[in-house]
Amino acid sequence: MNQPLILDGKKVAESVYQKLLLEVSLLSFVPRIVFLRVGEDPASQSYVRSKEKRCLELGLRGETIVFAEFVSEDELIDKILTLNRDKDVNGILVQLPLPKHMDKAKVLRSIDPLKDVDGLHPENAGLLLQGKPRFIPCTPIGIVEMLKFYQIPIEGKRVIVMGRSEIVGRPMAQLFLNYNATVTVCHSKTQNLKEELQRAEVLVVAIGKTQFVKADMISPGVTIIDVGINRVDGKIVGDVDFDSVSSKAAAISPVPGGVGPMTIAMLMKNLSLAATLQSQKN
C-alpha cells in the first residue's frame, strides 16, 4: 500500500520561526503590523485572529482595526494612507474579501508598496513578474518553502497550478517559473483537465472546490499541494480527496496542517522583511 510523505506545514513553519526570531533580534525595534478587517465574515475573523495571535507569540506587534460592513471605500483608504505615513507601522494587511461596494484593486493600490506584506500591490506583483521579487504573496512562497524543506525539486519539473486567482494561482505560477519549473496553469475553462493533471510531477490545487481532485486524475509519484480551505459540517477539508489520492501520490500536504500554517509563517517573514527594508531606508 502506497504511503505518501506528509508535508507537515506546522513543522516547516516552526523552522521558519526559528530563523525569523534571529532576524528580528537584529532590528533595533519590534516590527508592527496592522490588520484591516471589514465586516463580520466568520472566516475573515478567524484568519485575522490567527495572524494576530502568531504575531504576539513571536513577540511582534500586531493589531486589528475593524470596520463596519458598510464603511465607505474612502474611509478605508484614508485609514490606509494614515498608516502609510506612520513610521511606527511596518506592515499593512487588508483582509480579503472586501464588501462588493469596494474596488479591491483601488484599496490594495493605496497601500505603501514597502508595507505591502501580502504582496498584492501592483508594484510588488510586477517585481515578481520581472523575476526580482520583494514581497511575494504568502501562500505561494510558503508552498515553495515547504517543497524546499522536504527537498522536493522544482527546477525542470512539470508543475501544474490549478486556479488562477490573484492571491494564489497567478503568483504561484510566476514563482515556479522563477524557479525554472515548466509551468501549466489550469482553470475553469481548461479542456481535458484530467489529461493535464496527469502530466504533473508537482500539482498545486487552489480552486475552492471540496475534494475535487481524486486518484483517477493524477499519475503515480506526484507531489500534491492542497491549498483549499472548505468548511464542511464544521470541519475544514481541502480541494483534494486526501484518502483517494494517497494510494498514488508520493507526497501530499494535508488540510488542515499543510499550506495554512505556511501562509501565516510567510506573512511573519514578509513583516520582518518590511521592517528591515524600512530601517535601511530611514
Ligand SMILES: NC(=O)c1ccc[n+]([C@@H]2O[C@H](COP(=O)([O-])OP(=O)(O)OC[C@H]3O[C@@H](n4cnc5c(N)ncnc54)[C@H](OP(=O)(O)O)[C@@H]3O)[C@@H](O)[C@H]2O)c1
Ligand atoms: N491555505 C491557505 O493559506 C489559503 C490561502 C488562500 C486561499 N486558500 C483557499 O484556496 C482555495 C482557492 O482560493 P483562491 O482565492 O485562490 O481562489 P478563487 O479566487 O476562488 O479562484 C478559484 C480558481 O479556481 C479555478 N477553478 C474553479 N473551479 C475549477 C475547476 N472545476 N477546474 C479548474 N479550475 C477551477 C477558477 O477558475 P476561473 O479563473 O476560470 O474562474 C479560479 O481561477 C479556497 O478554498 C481558499 O479558501 C487557502
